[in-house]
Amino acid sequence: MSNSVKKSSSFKKFKGPVTVAVIGAGAVGKEMVRILNQRKFPVKELKIMARSARKLEIDGKSYDVIETKPEAFAGVQIALFAGTEGEKGAAVTFAPEAIKRGAVLIDNGSDFRMDETVPLVIPEINGEDVQWHKGIIANPNCTTAVLLMALAPIYRKFGVKRAIVSTYQAVSGAGAKGVSDLRSQVEEYLSQGKVTDSGIFPDPIAFNLLAHNWKIEEEGYSNEEWKVIQETQKILGDKKIQIIPTTVRVPVFNSHAESIYLETKKPITVEAAKAILNEFPGVLVVDESSPLNGKKCPMPLDASGRDEVLVGRLRKDLQNDKALLLWASGDNLRKGAALNAVQIAECLF
Numbered sequence: 001m002s003n004s005v006k007k008s009s010s011f012k013k014f015k016g017p018v019t020v021a022v023i024g025a026g027a028v029g030k031e032m033v034r035i036l037n038q039r040k041f042p043v044k045e046l047k048i049m050a051r052s053a054r055k056l057e058i059d060g061k062s063y064d065v066i067e068t069k070p071e072a073f074a075g076v077q078i079a080l081f082a083g084t085e086g087e088k089g090a091a092v093t094f095a096p097e098a099i100k101r102g103a104v105l106i107d108n109g110s111d112f113r114m115d116e117t118v119p120l121v122i123p124e125i126n127g128e129d130v131q132w133h134k135g136i137i138a139n140p141n142c143t144t145a146v147l148l149m150a151l152a153p154i155y156r157k158f159g160v161k162r163a164i165v166s167t168y169q170a171v172s173g174a175g176a177k178g179v180s181d182l183r184s185q186v187e188e189y190l191s192q193g194k195v196t197d198s199g200i201f202p203d204p205i206a207f208n209l210l211a212h213n214w215k216i217e218e219e220g221y222s223n224e225e226w227k228v229i230q231e232t233q234k235i236l237g238d239k240k241i242q243i244i245p246t247t248v249r250v251p252v253f254n255s256h257a258e259s260i261y262l263e264t265k266k267p268i269t270v271e272a273a274k275a276i277l278n279e280f281p282g283v284l285v286v287d288e289s290s291p292l293n294g295k296k297c298p299m300p301l302d303a304s305g306r307d308e309v310l311v312g313r314l315r316k317d318l319q320n321d322k323a324l325l326l327w328a329s330g331d332n333l334r335k336g337a338a339l340n341a342v343q344i345a346e347c348l349f
């Protein structure tokens with residue numbers, strides 16, 4: 001789908017079990033370990049790293065977490081980064097150390113996503129782009145991943161000119177602290193009728209909606225909104241596609257939801273869209289005629305813990321036969337982060 005082929009280099013595939021490092025033992029790091037186990041990823045040795053050494057329990061199993069240091073990357077073949085972002089963050093600090101020691105790095109943060117030398121990959125959409133990596137492959141933002149799983153199948157068949165997207169983003173998207181802050185704010189609000197400390201959020205998140213959770217940048221768009229615009233264009237290899245997002249943090253523990261309005265290049269019908277969405281790997285249509293465990297609409301509680309992005313509420317635009325409305329929900333810790341990263345790693349075999 002993207003412009004990868006001309007950039008392909010001397011891509012070498014792994015054969016057999018490999019030494020894997022997970023850097024970060026927070027919301028995404030833990031989910032990565034769970035997914036490596038669930039998918040029976042060929043792991044020879046697993047190293048879990050964080051800022052400090054400790055024991056970590058995941059699904060009843062105890063793991064040793066070691067301190068992230070350059071020497072800890074010795075022998076690591078695939079390094080799944082789920083640490084902090086930015087100049088002093090885990091990926092920027094340790095990427096050169098990991099690559100120097102022979103690892104291929106798959107990063108969940110935003111530091112390398114828009115770097116022209118770094119493929120930005122959703123395997124179902126542009127998995128072939130891993131072939132031109134030069135040591136780093138980036139995972140998209142969780143909001144971009146959920147949007148593109150619903151948009152890409154329609155883009156391929158009907159073309160998409162414009163997408164107007166409003167997001168309903170869970171607090172786990174802000175990491176483990178986001179989850180504990182929502183829990184304590186709900187308890188405080190219910191017992192005292194107010195929230196005294198908004199934690200990592202700019203205002204209370206309990207019983208509230210925050211359309212200003214992210215830093216406001218150019219043209220009044222937030223940095224989260226810019227990520228969705230730019231990452232979509234890069235993954236699809238289409239600088240002309242217009243993405244018009246409004247990102248909102250909502251008091252939901254896990255799984256994002258998105259309201260999506262697509263303007264297509266060719267006329268589209270609800271039936272045709274449903275058929276191609278149903279065929280697309282990683283997407284599950286949930287509606288009146290295809291309920292999921294009795295549920296007739298995608299919801300964060302049902303998307304949580306699942307690999308598929310749930311898509312439903314398909315409707316036509318009553319005034320425009322080249323447009324479609326959708327509602328999607330996907331697990332931001334899985335398809336939005338850890339699952340997608342492990343799927344990228346699987347593309348290296």
Ligand SMILES: NC(=O)c1ccc[n+]([C@@H]2O[C@H](COP(=O)([O-])OP(=O)(O)OC[C@H]3O[C@@H](n4cnc5c(N)ncnc54)[C@H](OP(=O)(O)O)[C@@H]3O)[C@@H](O)[C@H]2O)c1
Nearest residue numbers: 024025026027028050051052082083090108109173175176
């Ligand atoms: N949450 C999501 O839905 C989501 C989705 C897509 C992408 N991401 C990205 O994934 C990354 C991790 O997010 P998260 O939600 O898991 O955050 P989190 O729950 O806050 O966990 C962050 C983890 O990173 C570790 N860490 C921080 N600085 C480090 C350093 N310099 N070296 C090594 N480890 C370090 C922390 O170690 P300690 O435990 O020792 O403090 C912690 O275990 C972020 O870049 C985030 O933007 C998150």
